[in-house]
Amino acid sequence: MTARRARPRHPGRSLLLTSALGLALAVVVVPFYWLAVGATHSSAEIFDSPPPLLPGGHLGENLATLRETADFGRVVLNSLGIALVYTLLAGTVCTLAGYGFATYRFRGREALFGLLMLGLVVPAQITLVPLFKMMAELHWLNTYQAVVAPNLALPFGIFLMRQSMAALPQELLDSGRMDGCGELRLLWRVALPPMRPALAALALFLFLYQWNDFVWPLIVLRDDSAFTIPVALASLQGLDETDYGAILAGTSLAAVPMAVVFLALQRHFVSGLLAGAVKE
Amino acid sequence: MTQVAAPAAGPAPAAAAPRPAVPRRRRRGRAAPYLFVLPALLLFAAFKLYPIGWSFLLSLHRTVGGAETFVGADNYLRLAEDPLLWTALRNTLVILVVQVPLMLALATGLAVALDSTLLRGRPVFRLGFFLPMVTGLVAYGIVFSVLLNKDYGLVNWVFGRFGADPVPWLTDPMWARISLGLALTWHYTGYNAVILLARLQTVPRELYDAVAVDGGGALSAFRHVTLPGLRPALLLTTVLSTIGTLQLFDEPYVLTGGGPDNATLTIGVYLYQNAFTYFDFGYASAIAYALTVLVGLLGLIQFRLLGEKP
DSSP: OHHHHSSOSOHHHHHHHHHHHHHHHHHHHHHHHHHHHHTTSOHHHHTSSSOOOSOOSOHHHHHHHHHHHHOHHHHHHHHHHHHHHHHHHHHHHHHHHHHHHHHOOOTTHHHHHHHHHHHHHSOTHHHHHHHHHHHHHTTOTTSHHHHHGGGSSOHHHHHHHHHHHTTSOHHHHHHHHHTTOOHHHHIIIIISGGGHHHHHHHHHHHHHHHHHOOHHHHHHOOSTTSOOHHHHHHHHHTSSSOOHHHHHHHHHHHHHHHHHHHHHHHHHHHHHHHHHHHOO | OOOOOOGGGSOOOOOSSOOOHHHHHHHHHHHHHHHHHHHHHHHHIIIIIHHHHHHHHHTTEEEETTEEEEOTTHHHHHHHTOHHHHHHHHHHHHIIIIIHHHHHHHHHHHHHHHHOTTOSSHHHHHHHHHGGGGSOHHHHHHHHHHHTOTTTOHHHHHHHHTTOOOOOTTTSHHHHHHHHHHHHHHHHHHHHHHHHHHHHTTSOHHHHHHHHHTTOOHHHHIIIIIHHHHHHHHHHHHHHHHHHHHTOOHHHHHHTTTOSTTTTOOHHHHHHHHHHTSOOHHHHHHHHHHHHHHHHHHHHHHHHHTTOOO
16 A cells, blocks of 8 residues: 555645645644643733734743632542543443444344434433433532443443454354353453454543533532533633633643643544444 | 354363353353443433433423423423524524535545545644544633634734734624634534545545546546445434534534524524523423434435435
């Protein structure tokens, strides 16, 4: 593949296409650059004319403001803890289900899987009100489990795992069984090791999903000491005198690490997503 | 995928240690698949199916000061006469009819470009265009609202360099709609392009060669090879985008709050306002059910139009 594509046949057209797409990419990436720059300026400088285009010297100040007005250290820890616990639990639930659906034939398999996939089609909003009431009755409002529990059986995650695990050769599992391996051990010892790229994709997806989730945490978290980053940022923006330097610093704090993690794991992420998205 | 059933059918290892393995293992083997899918099903039933049913009951009640009274179909009748709901529906459908096709056309072009042998440094491009998808909605809502600020925003400053008047991106109803469309396009085009690209790579190269042999140009290759090859992926991206648009909440909520003058009020935002600003859970649930019917109907229509079985 690479050999065939190594030498473009039309250098002129190649240059044209590459620069056109480069321009488009620049437009796409500008908000990221500007976000990082904005985080290092004071609110007044951000709204200067001309707007700042190079990093300034107010990052430390902005972070200090964040810590004072929004208890941002706590907020970051909340976000991290919630996202990690969610990734672990939802990852387990989705992996177990995906393995079950992909490698066994059992009565009701198609119907049960179809039922779970219904979750992709029914608008999330339909469950918001009853879920909120449920959380209130369980006295879970303002707790981390209220944020994490409702989305543990994430249909997309189950779908992703089933797609990937369908590629497991049945003979491999059978030979494990013949060696007297229990079903759970079989999953752990035989099925999961070759699934590492898919698991990385799932983990990244789940982490991103929870890290960025906004509406549900906004609804169940009322006390700002329990806030996650998106909720805290949105609440800062609602203040009378919005300190945009601080908000942009917080936004960078949320976005830049994710971008870096994504860049590091993107090979798995994109291919894993695609495995789930394109095959039928 | 040919799966061989009855895993115990093979010759059991009649090893030295005699094990009454076959019947026990078979029983365990029968329960195993259910045990694997059980956690997901239980959680799904508790936090999805149960609320969906509850939501329907709620939609038949009116909440006044925390107390609920049964009102039958009143909330559904109210839907028809609620001008704000119609505004929200119209706004949502405008996005669906204008922004989604533009974005998918853009994504198709992008996918073709990313697949082209003429493009240098393709991995960098694939990555870069996918990056916005990683950004949380609040984060990009905030960034866009500052970038698009009428008086101090970077975008208007750049426009001003070229002698243009400042554009009221977020404060004028029409421009607010355009801003919302731009933000959505920025966020999702790369994602759709990556899905299309993956499909494109399964199209056999020989088909392109055949078109070239027949004397067809790039345009005819696109029409006769690329587009038909992309059909399943286009269906998928269309349906996903439709579902996403109908439920659209985060972007308008963070970017414009549904304003100005309800120009960017979507069904999702209106539903949220009713539930969590006015605490009218009954009416909010009725809106949610109407929305579900709409999503289902549009999904079915799209499957029909594109000629696939749902």
